[in-house]
Amino acid sequence: MVDGEGDNAFWTKIGAAWEHKDGKGFNILLTAMPLNGRLVIRQPKPVEDQR
Numbered sequence: 694m695v696d697g698e699g700d701n702a703f704w705t706k707i708g709a710a711w712e713h714k715d716g717k718g719f720n721i722l723l724t725a726m727p728l729n730g731r732l733v734i735r736q737p738k739p740v741e742d743q744r
Contacts, residue, residue: 695731
């Protein structure tokens with residue numbers, strides 16, 4: 694979930710997504726629901742960029 698815009702955005706982890714083997718969909722596991730209804734799914738960053 695993302696609150697705010699641009700450099701002021703704050704990301705809250707509420708779940709995870711895994712791409713299907715055929716690349717045509719995702720399995721999504723939510724551990725919480727966003728209160729504002731906005732959910733953003735992006736490609737994961739490479740491990741070295743996750744600091």
